[in-house]
Amino acid sequence: MEKGKQTRRPHVLVFPYPTQGHINPMLQFAKCLTRELLSVTFVTSTFVTQSLRNTSSAKPLLLQSIRFETISDGFDNGRSRKDSIAFYLEKFKITGQVALTELIARLVAEGYPVNCIVYDPLLPWIADVSENLEIPSAAFFTQSCAVFALYFRYHEGSLSICDEKAETMEVPGLPMLGLQDIPSFLAPSNPYPAHLDLLLSQFSNLDKAQYLFVNSFYELEEEAIVSLMGRWPIKTIGPMVPSAFTDTMDPSDRSFGLSLWEEEECLVWLDTKPIGSVVYVSFGSLVGLDETTMSEIAWGLLQNQKPFLWVVRPPGVPQGYMGNELPVGFVDEVKGRGLVVEWCPQLEVLSHQSVGCFVTHCGWNSTLEGLSLGVPLVAIPQWTDQLTNAKYVEDVWRVGLRARVNDMGFVSRGELERCIREIMDGDRGVEIKKNAAKWKILAMMAREISGTSHRNIEDFVGELLHT
16 A cells, blocks of 8 residues: 555445335445445435435434435426336436436545445346446345245246146245245236336346345245355345344444334333233235225234234325225224324334234235244235245244135134234244244344354455455
């Protein structure tokens, strides 16, 4: 090194798909990189930035170290319900390619050149920008390795799903699957072809990425990972859950840090409930439940007689999503025993000693959070990857039960009540709770120093430091 020359930390730009479920794990990864003494810039769309809220009054020190930048996705005032996903993505691509190139040029002019772009492969054009600017890129998958495998096999043509009546299918590295276990977009009757196109587009130029990260951990999906390693250099770096709940390296890191939702205070209410007595219910940030499903869940919780905390987004939130109408009079009828809120700090809730069961849609983030905090799950998957996650919850990891739909296509109140009762009071629940505790320990070990995920992060950082 020349005398007097200043060393500069490698600079990583992190760019998620602009929804809460993609922002959370990639922001957590950004915090991990900051802990490893890298400089990090986190990029979101203008509309999302305007909507984000800081979810902690005491912001973690690592979050304060991240630089936040905004670019336009072409919809700075939000999308209209009339805008198709294909129209949104095409406009985002056209607008985003120019905006990202200009942002990187500005960072260079400020003496802050980018050494690597970590991007969400739902936005594959970012890899093209990275290649054009001769910047290494890393794809960050926010779904499980099993789901990655299913979409990849379908994309390459080795997985064909053309028969609605097929009982089972074999996929390398995965358990035997039925049609009810694969992502709904792969089903022959999929009514959302544009969503399938979006997911398959992840592989359109994936070979351009120098790194491939998955928000999972090796011990959780070893067989799926091994089956893919001959084709893709997969590195697990999860679970991407705040440090206070996993590796404990930063006790102040108790939330992801940014949210599109206003959280309500419910921890005081949980403090009044006995240990392991509360049923926590949440279906994530995107799923809107129809009237029948809402009614069955509501009365199933009522007849179960357990105290419960239920997160119910208002109808029409987020923009354009409908459903989630509670039965008339329900809130008054359960007052005292049940608490209904619009949003809550899920990690704090799942780690609370009064919570004994998590009724979930099995989105990947919620599934990982439940596993990481050792909470037994009742799976009520709705669509997309949630069906595959639910299969693993019940039959592979054995940390919960999957509620069965009836002949009319919905989970009845009796079925929900049965699953909750079995987990919280039944013989099968004893084994489920033991398995949940085991996976909690394994998740922590993966993220701790010398753990599989921690080593993969350190290897990535080491390569950046020596280039």
